[in-house]
Amino acid sequence: MDVHWEEFGWERLAPGVGRRRLPGWDATVGLVAGEDGVLLFDTGSSVREGALLRAGVEALLGGRRVTHVALSHPHFDHVLGTAAFAGAEVYGAVGLAELPGIDRALYEDAVREGLDPAEAAEAADLLMLPAHPVSGQLTLELGGRQALLANIGPGHTAHDLALLVPGSPEVVFCGDLVEESGDPQAGPDAIPGRWPAALDRLLTLGGPDALYVPGHGAAVDAAFVRAQRATLAARFDTA
DSSP: OOOOGGGGTOEEEETTEEEEEOTTTOBEEEEEEOSSOEEEEOOOSSHHHHHHHHHHHHHHTTTOOOOEEEOSSSOHHHHTTGGGGTTSEEEEETTGGGOTTHHHHHHHHHHHTTOOHHHHHHHHHTOOOOSEEESSEEEEEOSSOEEEEEEOOSSSSSSOEEEEEOSSSOEEEEEEEEESSSOOOOOTTOOGGGHHHHHHHHHHHHOTTOEEEEEESSOBOHHHHHHHHHHHHHHTTOO
8 A cells, every 4th residue: 555655745654644735825724544445634725626636636546546535624725626526525613614614715715825716716606514513523443444523613614624643753734823934824704812721632542653744834733723723822812
């Protein structure tokens, strides 16, 4: 299963676990491959980008398809590729699928950030919302490998989902609760006063020795997450 991930454009993080940093907005997509199932964490910024990811996964895994998709939070650069994964089971934080006007909001945000309007419109029209809401924690059995989805937020948004993959090392996909390539972005849908507490929960989930994978940027350690938590607490004047 662990062929040369880098030859296929993926960064291997642990056995059966990797990620890809996408061009444009430097969003991270995570991949967890078990014997029976394949989980993708986030799907890119458009149906076209999602299709490229799908082809990349299948090339890496000898034709195996993505069976599960988990969405870290409802921002265009993380979710608008989901329609490329027809047939996959889609998971997200509870309440995400019921957000009013989410398709229009994602379209407008994508165009404002520079995505081609036609691509944004296609992705919004075909938007696949989570059919499996996650409240608390949910473990997916992928066959010889587990993936634990955790509703960690609110913080960066009201619907922040993290992914823990047990192993050596343990790997935590953080979504945009953690960012390494720039300062954490707090848009109009952020819950700043509760963001530091979300990072406390994230650190409890992964522990001191885990590898933490931000939504944007290079993988980091627990010390980086603790430092970013302190920065956010000072920035938003919260404990």
